[in-house]
Amino acid sequence: MENIEYLVKYREKRQxxxxxxxxxxxxxxxxEIVTESVKLARKNSCDSFLFDARGAFxxxxxxxxxxLFAYPEKMGFIRSDKIALLVEKDKPIYKFAETxxxxxxxxxxxxxxxxEANEWLQTENGSD
Numbered sequence: 001m002e003n004i005e006y007l008v009k010y011r012e013k014r015q016x017x018x019x020x021x022x023x024x025x026x027x028x029x030x031x032e033i034v035t036e037s038v039k040l041a042r043k044n045s046c047d048s049f050l051f052d053a054r055g056a057f058x059x060x061x062x063x064x065x066x067x068l069f070a071y072p073e074k075m076g077f078i079r080s081d082k083i084a085l086l087v088e089k090d091k092p093i094y095k096f097a098e099t100x101x102x103x104x105x106x107x108x109x110x111x112x113x114x115x116e117a118n119e120w121l122q123t124e125n126g127s128d
Contacts, residue, residue, distance in 0.1 A: 004022070005021070005022055005023050005025075005029065005033075006019060006020060006021045006022055006023075006033050007019065007020040007022070008033070008036055008037050008040055009040075010040055010041070010043075010044050010046065011050075012044070014118065014121070014122070015044075015046055015048065016041075016046060016048035016049060016050055016121050017037050017040050017041045017044075017046055017048070017049050017050070018049075018050045018052065019033060019037050019049065019050065019051045019052065020052045020055070021033065021051065021052065021053050021055060021056035022055050022056065023055070023056060023057075024056070024057045024059050025056050025057065025058050025059065026059050026060060027058075027060045027064040027065070027067075027068050030058065030060075030068055031068070031074075031075055033051075034072070034075040034076070034077070035075050035076055037049060037051075038075060038076035038077060039076070041081075042076075047078070047080050047081045047082060048081070048082045048083075048084075048121045049081065049082070049083045049084065049121075050084045050086060050117055050118070050121060051083065051084070051085050051086065052086040052114075053085055053086060053087050053094070054086060054087060054088050058093055065093065065096065065097070066100055068097075069096075069097040069100040069101045069104075069108070070100050070101070070104050071104075072101065072106055072108075077106070079105065079106070081106075081107065082107045082108075082120075082121055083101070083106065083107065083108040083109075084108075084109055084111055084117040084118075084120055084121050085097065085098070085108065085109070085110045085111070086111060086112070086114055086117045087110050087111070087112055088112065089112045094110040095110060097110065098110040
């Protein structure tokens with residue numbers, strides 16, 4: 001699916017949903033993007049996601065950011081999902097997101113190398 005603010009597509013060969021976020025993102029828009037991505041994944045019996053946030057900026061206060069990453073089930077994620085967040089180096093909000101999500105039992109990694117993110121999504125259990 002295509003939108004001016006983001007692109008969502010299913011990568012059949014790699015078997016994951018890839019999302020490119022192209023601008024400033026509010027938590028409401030982030031929830032919309034994730035919900036759309038999850039629907040596409042479920043349609044394709046997919047449980048892996050690559051969110052390319054290198055061109056994005058999350059515009060949210062700390063509490064809204066926390067809720068976004070602490071409760072992904074509210075947007076349709078399930079515990080078996082693997083989520084790679086492709087990010088720019090040295091952005092503390094992304095490390096915060098990874099810490100919050102993993103502390104709540106979700107398999108989410110923030111990675112600044114596209115090849116590494118792709119490889120991680122291909123691993124069996126999402127471990128390092």
